[in-house]
Amino acid sequence: MGEDAMLLNGQDPAAIARAAQALADGALVALPTETVYGLGARADSDAAVAQIFAAKGRPADHPLIVHVLDVADAERFAQDLPPVARRLMQAFWPGPLTVIVPRAAGMAAAAAGGQGSIGLRCPAHPVARALLAEARKLGVLGVAAPSANRFGRVSPTSAQHVLSEFEPGLLVLDGGDCEVGIESSIVDCSRGHPVLLRPGVLTEAEIAAVAGEPLAPRDAAAPRASGTLAAHYAPSAVVRLLAPAELQAALSKETPHALAVYSRTVAVPQGLLQRVMPRHARAAAQELFAVLRALDAQGAREIWIETPPADAAWDGVRDRLSRAAAAFSDSAS
Template sequence: MLLNGNDPQAIATAARALAAGELVALPTETVYGLGARADDDAAVAKIFAAKGRPADHPLIVHVLDAEDAAYFAADLPEVARRLMQAFWPGPMTVIVPRAEGVAAASAGGQSSIGLRCPAHPVARALLAAARQQGVRGVAAPSANRFGRVSPTRAAHVADEFDADLLVLDGGDCAVGIESSIVDCSRGQAVLLRPGVLTAAQIEAAIGSPLLAPDAAAPRASGTLAAHYAPRATVRLLSTEQLQQRLSGALPEGLAVYSRTALAFAGCILQPMPLDAVVAAQQLFAVLRDLDAAGAREIWVESPPPAREWDGVRDRLTRAAAAFE
């Protein structure tokens, strides 16, 4: 059921559904999420069932503000507070110690929990209305089948799930890839998943270098080696590898997503934007559109090595890993 996210009555309907333990798909500035009230383990179980997602793969809890974040957290370390102050509302998820007895299913059974305050006005209106219904936070992974391409339009969500799912239409997502995830639960900031926020921006906010993930890092959403995959086979190639392959015989049903390639007969050419922010905003929609156009293989030119491309590079690397 597709509802106008700018309609107050639609927001009220969605808030009541969340309070009753039902699923609601909602827009955020990053991607559309499949939401349930985060403190209701039975409701959260419906997310895992609908997506086909393993129950030990944690979800991100979306909150209206720091007050609601504190409801789910046993502690908000100083590094988390700095990130919240700098980037909330926005595409930043902090992982912090979880309050005992709260949101165990949302956390995938871990003692830590991921929290984010979205900036999208429809998401914020829904969180505010849901709080009036007693809902302090909404667990909301991307609204797609597990491991597939994340949705950035309401129509993408409708394509994934049954028609009776309540979907709030808030237009195209402005950011287009999921939030940065920073583990703040162990004393120092560890970047678990890059997004559109650069490492330099994050380090400036916390006043210290980000660390790389280690074996002790908590499990986090969207960090499996293979993820974000379309139906078509994705090949991530250097500029030289792409040019070499294009000089030979081309497979049937080929699409090319590139900054440098020219049009070739017998393939779909989708230009990659030269700006990392624009590329991120378009990425998942491009992959879905190429699927819809009948592509069997998608050859993707590797993004530039600059750090602002880290989020796009991460998603493409995981999309290609599904076919290795």
């Protein structure tokens, strides 16, 4: 997208002010968070939020997460904040946790996908926080911001990833590479007992310890939530998720053209495009989407990925990879 790509330095107060004014005027702004880059619009304007759905090609009934500066701003979007939600906010905000709570009447209906509940998050990234603070001075109470990519594709963890997704003219605040790398954990607090709707880097045990009770599994009555469709986070290449023994066996046979392998423990034959998955879950999460994008860019037509370990620290990574693999299964069925 060149010099006129509207890429702004997130460390520059003038850039923050320009982006905040754009939000106040109802325009879209891409912003960094500690999880992934978001495509933001003022959450209190259904017209502004409609631009997000149009730009992403996202169904309008698939709700967005509203990013707020603090609990006081969260209260403006909530009919009430259940005690369990307040405990989670106090422990994990700012940070990679979204809570779903009953939505205040007349607030952010489009961002909520028309539901009576709304997802709220307080990001930790300093550029996101500076933007939210500046926008609040202009009357913007919160920013609806799903990942800044075409719907169903790999989430962006750098400003350059965002630039590759959209046409020139979008304001993009550059805050460097995202520290967490996968989207926030989502906990539904709108129905009495907390329910984990999407895993992230926070483990279920960590969240349950603060909630004061076990997290219930997702059920049929759960509200719709971002990033919970069966097929999601997919690169252009076909993704196959294989247990270590299955991957080793598959690599011992004739392999397809333009194959890439992303593995932790399995030895990969010379000549194949390979990336080594980190041994630690948080490091793997931080690089996951960047690796999938890089392998796409290097011409991989298939990406074979070693299934991560079964322990809880890997739940978020395993969730994203399972959905990326399901995108191919759905298209092939």
